[in-house]
Amino acid sequence: MNQFGKIFRLTAFGESHGPAIGGVIDGVPAGMRIDTGAVQAQLDRRRPGQSVLTTARNEADRVEFLSGFLDGITLGTPIGFIIRNTDHRSADYSAMAEIYRPNHADYTYEAKYGIREVRGGGRASARATASFVVAGAIARQALETLGIEIFSEVKSVGGISGNIGELEAAIAAAKCDGDSVGGVVECTVSGVPAGLGEPLGDKLQVMLAQAMLSINAVKGFEYGDGFAAADMHGREAADEFYYDTEGVVRTRTNHSGGIQGGISNGEDIVFRVAFKPVPTIAKTLKTVDRKGAEVELAAKGRHDPCVVFRAMPIVEAMAAMVIFDAVLLNRSARF
Amino acid sequence: MNQFGKIFRLTAFGESHGPAIGGVIDGVPAGMRIDTGAVQAQLDRRRPGQSVLTTARNEADRVEFLSGFLDGITLGTPIGFIIRNTDHRSADYSAMAEIYRPNHADYTYEAKYGIREVRGGGRASARATASFVVAGAIARQALETLGIEIFSEVKSVGGISGNIGELEAAIAAAKCDGDSVGGVVECTVSGVPAGLGEPLGDKLQVMLAQAMLSINAVKGFEYGDGFAAADMHGREAADEFYYDTEGVVRTRTNHSGGIQGGISNGEDIVFRVAFKPVPTIAKTLKTVDRKGAEVELAAKGRHDPCVVFRAMPIVEAMAAMVIFDAVLLNRSARF
Amino acid sequence: MNQFGKIFRLTAFGESHGPAIGGVIDGVPAGMRIDTGAVQAQLDRRRPGQSVLTTARNEADRVEFLSGFLDGITLGTPIGFIIRNTDHRSADYSAMAEIYRPNHADYTYEAKYGIREVRGGGRASARATASFVVAGAIARQALETLGIEIFSEVKSVGGISGNIGELEAAIAAAKCDGDSVGGVVECTVSGVPAGLGEPLGDKLQVMLAQAMLSINAVKGFEYGDGFAAADMHGREAADEFYYDTEGVVRTRTNHSGGIQGGISNGEDIVFRVAFKPVPTIAKTLKTVDRKGAEVELAAKGRHDPCVVFRAMPIVEAMAAMVIFDAVLLNRSARF
Amino acid sequence: MNQFGKIFRLTAFGESHGPAIGGVIDGVPAGMRIDTGAVQAQLDRRRPGQSVLTTARNEADRVEFLSGFLDGITLGTPIGFIIRNTDHRSADYSAMAEIYRPNHADYTYEAKYGIREVRGGGRASARATASFVVAGAIARQALETLGIEIFSEVKSVGGISGNIGELEAAIAAAKCDGDSVGGVVECTVSGVPAGLGEPLGDKLQVMLAQAMLSINAVKGFEYGDGFAAADMHGREAADEFYYDTEGVVRTRTNHSGGIQGGISNGEDIVFRVAFKPVPTIAKTLKTVDRKGAEVELAAKGRHDPCVVFRAMPIVEAMAAMVIFDAVLLNRSARF
Secondary structure, eight states: OOEEOSSSEEEEEOOTTSSEEEEEEEOOOBTOBOOHHHHHHHHHHHOSOSSTTSOOOOOOOOEEEOSSEETTEEOSSOEEEEEEOOOOOGGGGGGGGGEEOTTSSHHHHHHHHSOOOOGGGGGGSGGGHHHHHHHHHHHHHHHHHTTOEEEEEEEEETTBOOOHHHHHHHHHHHHHTTOOBOEEEEEEEESOOTTOOBTTTBOHHHHHHHHHHTSTTEEEEEETTGGGGGGSBHHHHOOOEEEOTTSOEEESSOTTTTEETTEEOSSOEEEEEEEOOOSOOSSOEEEEETTSOEEEEOOOSOOOSOOHHHHHHHHHHHHHHHHHHHHHHGGGSBO | OOEEOSSSEEEEEOOTTSSEEEEEEEOOOBTOBOOHHHHHHHHHHHOSOSSTTSOOOOOOOOEEEOSSEETTEEOSSOEEEEEEOOOOOGGGGGGGGGEEOTTSSHHHHHHHHSOOOOGGGGGGSGGGHHHHHHHHHHHHHHHHHTTOEEEEEEEEETTBOOOHHHHHHHHHHHHHTTOOBOEEEEEEEESOOTTOOBTTTBOHHHHHHHHHHTSTTEEEEEETTGGGGGGSBHHHHOOOEEEOTTSOEEESSOTTTTEETTEEOSSOEEEEEEEOOOSOOSSOEEEEETTSOEEEEOOOSOOOSOOHHHHHHHHHHHHHHHHHHHHHHGGGSBO | OOEEOSSSEEEEEOOTTSSEEEEEEEOOOBTOBOOHHHHHHHHHHHOSOSSTTSOOOOOOOOEEEOSSEETTEEOSSOEEEEEEOOOOOGGGGGGGGGEEOTTSSHHHHHHHHSOOOOGGGGGGSGGGHHHHHHHHHHHHHHHHHTTOEEEEEEEEETTBOOOHHHHHHHHHHHHHTTOOBOEEEEEEEESOOTTOOBTTTBOHHHHHHHHHHTSTTEEEEEETTGGGGGGSBHHHHOOOEEEOTTSOEEESSOTTTTEETTEEOSSOEEEEEEEOOOSOOSSOEEEEETTSOEEEEOOOSOOOSOOHHHHHHHHHHHHHHHHHHHHHHGGGSBO | OOEEOSSSEEEEEOOTTSSEEEEEEEOOOBTOBOOHHHHHHHHHHHOSOSSTTSOOOOOOOOEEEOSSEETTEEOSSOEEEEEEOOOOOGGGGGGGGGEEOTTSSHHHHHHHHSOOOOGGGGGGSGGGHHHHHHHHHHHHHHHHHTTOEEEEEEEEETTBOOOHHHHHHHHHHHHHTTOOBOEEEEEEEESOOTTOOBTTTBOHHHHHHHHHHTSTTEEEEEETTGGGGGGSBHHHHOOOEEEOTTSOEEESSOTTTTEETTEEOSSOEEEEEEEOOOSOOSSOEEEEETTSOEEEEOOOSOOOSOOHHHHHHHHHHHHHHHHHHHHHHGGGSBO
């Protein structure tokens, strides 16, 4: 099922080189103000071709809304939207029809379905995440009204941490070399009230992990201390409680990443997402074709050497959908 | 919702110190042979009190099946089961009613629901995972018939890798010190056919992450190269394809962890789960009570210094549920 | 899936002659007061053997609650419950193993699953509705707190309308004759606020129809004017609006049965459910066995000649689950 | 939630006078051949303006497919589609903004959401059923490949049964009188194998009832003998089994309507759907406005006097979705 969310639910569709991608956002409460310009702005953040470091393809993604609000106010009915695919240079991909690209979804889609759309990776293309960004931008506007903010940053690129300049240098070096690099995005959600998350099936970290692992190229998710917690002793990891000056229960540290027992505790929610290096590289790789032969393959043309900067709005969008869904689910927590 | 799975679906219930925990396993195909002894054996693996290193509490978990099979063959109807809670020493917990234990779910449950079961952590207790083990053991029996095997091992404890003896020594040292340690469990699923996983909503890694993050004390999930992939270049991470002697498409390496584009590729599925150190330790910690006062707390009595060895059957059970669910979902992939 | 409800969700299990039937009620808000005696009282209403007109079998259904509330207050966690099956006179049913009873589920269960529990109809037994009654009784208590009342009555038996005495006479006549009769139950839900129901997927009438058609022996559902509306002209069916003395929008008539456009309008919700005559009758019927032979069959022993009086608490229970679920779903209607 | 189906699932969107209506069809197996012309043909059957008896509005619904198949073969990915709304004569509806039309959804939508789209009834418009027809047409093509056929007919109009001419005369008379009439549509599904339907949550009659009650103006659903069964004795209602010449278990009569115990038995599935008279009539009705005043209202312009003929393709479409979904669900029935 191409769906995310329990109440605030995105059902998405679309192949990379079909007529359009898009989706239906159901469960949007009535009476919310929608700023379509802000949605488009999030979509623009995801777009490639914004710097020399990202691919030069100009996708010009324009979201078209088809239903669900009137004069900028939601009706309580589903929001349908589409984004036309305008850059159909199918000729670039024709040679790919018979070959399984390493570390792509070519082989697995064909193994599963017995058929695949070869142009641009079809449904497996990262282009599908544009629909996530649209739905996330709607959720984000709701969260902002509630005082909940989402922020992300690139923590490392190819193992290198540092300022933006140092990270960009690492990417540029990889690009120069016809190679690509992975990276880690950290996301922080602030202003989340205590009480969000539905144990045991929909713990807040479960909903977040589900959302993040749905993003192309993601290989890992951790929250709070994450994998580092596995190396720690209990004394190092304790988040002691105290009452702040307003009488609110707080923790002095945030090893928990804002979630305890699957439920938010009022601290910042902090999690990290690991992205693998883009598999499309200039180096010649060995692979196979559909007919049983072994072949060699080297990618030509434009490709992102690193996706983490473009991934930030996607990570934030998925986080926004999760947190807003948790807000709505939580409305049934008490009689 | 206390549910896991789309077709093979567990709905679980139960507080640590109520009359019983249990669940309903729906979506079990008819005609499967159930070995109840093998289910009990998995449950016994989870049980504490099996070595000096784990807590001495003798839970004596006995699963009682109430429906869904006849003479060991499933009927296609839901399998109901319960596990009675026999060790109700409620007096041990009475002092906890007014205090929020650090890094436990005491505060968050109360923030969410306005009420909580204080005895043994109630629904937030790791005891709830016994129901996962029962359902997972059923799924596992189905998978074994299909030639799919699940195996797990402890990769590290408190940052120390090594043989069982070295890992146990690290745990013993922490216990001696009144402390606890975290650890990493790696799980491998072999014999998985190519084609499992439902993009984009239920990618196989999404289903696994969802399952693993549902386990108590888990802080992170990664598959294949995981977070290490974020530090790599594309050339290092490529899984080149080849045809094996039986004409099956294989990869020479398994950076992908057996999943590409959200779908299994026929290689071993490999993932790792990070467990934080148990929060209940002998050290005195600062915390607060419900009435606004700051208090100090030190755990008394028996407590596991490390959960990773007991967590292995739980990780395997969750993996079994996911993979079997993916097998059933995949039956609709083609017309 | 053996499930009912979106937020307030029952997952049920159990064969008629297995160890127990039962279920898990998820999505119960925390802080609700549960009167277990009132639940048992609803269960007693469903029980056979309460008059000379219903079967003499003494099922003595006792519900045992296993989780989800403490001192009569819900915890926000799932409520697990079981009802032991005590009347295992399996010998009565042994002859049935090879024969498909007409108008029962014997043949269809076997056609679907390749296996069936022959004793008492297994999962297809009306006994399974006892779990519905338990969950419905919990929902009903919540609704009563909200001022919502549910009432049902038998409108006709075997085509005869009249007072209780006349209806009972019709049933007694059928019983005397070794025959059975069908009937219609009408259910009214009063005090429902305007606004319940989720178009288009979960219109209130859809949720009710789904619930009612799940009850054994039900052949039809209608609300408001129902099938009679199909015979009417628009002028006869109009529910004109007016403002009552408290300034509330009301309708002068209730052809709509309290639902317009899938959403409650504040009037009484009125619907009717058609029950077929019980298929187990003394008359000799022709049927087949599993091996290809045609055989004759006449039911022996005790059987209800008419289910509609016992069906009333079941209809009410299902209605209660639906309406309470709609109340909870409606909490997300507005921002 | 604006969704239908468990595996073959339609998520629909769209207001009557917004830019477009449409939907996403998920769970479509790969490798199915799609005839888009046949989809359009079903859509054309639903369209008004086809005879003097139906409204003259020319909607010219053209479905545009956006994803999910390639060269007419499904990819296993979701099928997105839209139908542009072209006939935006909003001026016709401006006077309606302050008034609640009797027997429409105006008041209930506003009671629920606090806002409503007044033009053409918004989401409550029967226009939304065009999306059902598209998804149903896809399902129908799959069913035809499996030898399953769906057929419907109008059984009565305003209480009058007869041939097409007599039914049309009844409608013409109502139209002449500025009035409208209800009617009953009977639908038959032939070629259904025994074994479809998922007790107890998704009995086949439950799935059908859910689908049919989702259609605008539907007030009742019955299958097999339906409400007439409530008036019958057990001896009249028995479907005796026999073996046909091919050794298949059959019933001599079909009181059951092809479903026993929630599962298809291989006979024709037969059900009836009751439609109320269209509420928009020329007669002056009393109603209220939003500000507390009582007003009078008489519909002007074109309106269908009876929807049952246009409803036939919608009933068939919903039936097709249900049956195909049941086929896919049934793939998990056995191990």
